[in-house]
Amino acid sequence: MQEEKLLFYKKLGIKLTPQRLAILEYLENNREHPSAEDIYNALKDKFPSMSFSTVYNTLEVLTKKGLVKELGIDSYKRRYDPEVHPHHHFLCKKCGKILDIKSKYEISIPLELKDYQIVDFQIVFYGLCPKCK
Numbered sequence: 793m794q795e796e797k798l799l800f801y802k803k804l805g806i807k808l809t810p811q812r813l814a815i816l817e818y819l820e821n822n823r824e825h826p827s828a829e830d831i832y833n834a835l836k837d838k839f840p841s842m843s844f845s846t847v848y849n850t851l852e853v854l855t856k857k858g859l860v861k862e863l864g865i866d867s868y869k870r871r872y873d874p875e876v877h878p879h880h881h882f883l884c885k886k887c888g889k890i891l892d893i894k895s896k897y898e899i900s901i902p903l904e905l906k907d908y909q910i911v912d913f914q915i916v917f918y919g920l921c922p923k924c925k
């Protein structure tokens with residue numbers, strides 16, 4: 793990982809252990825929207841001493857610092873997205889694949905929310921991916 797990046801995490805007050813670095817590296821540019829289990833399974837061979845709670849705690853820290861977004865759209869497990877800029881998703885109901893949708897959608901704010909401040913919204917398409925169709 794580049795020096796710049798390391799400094800960035802340090803400035804945010806994120807303690808960098810080798811395991812945490814591995815988790816950060818795994819998430820970087822990862823478009824699969826992995827779950828904590830996925831990350832754990834991908835790294836446990838390289839870091840046999842790493843526990844599942846290390847992965848989970850790291851994800852919590854990263855979420856709190858705004859470096860990762862927690863996705864609640866998969867009802868089976870929480871998924872994590874390192875792309876924190878607003879975008880939309882497609883979820884395959886069969887294999888659980890989550891695809892980023894970068895198209896812009898113009899929506900009108902519903903009347904019920906006229907007194908609320910909206911900071912974000914997300915459109916989720918549910919269906920079957922080409923492989924599962």
Ligand SMILES: [Zn+2]
Nearest residue numbers: 884887921924
């Ligand atoms: Zn699928």
Ligand SMILES: [Zn+2]
Nearest residue numbers: 873875881892
């Ligand atoms: Zn995404």
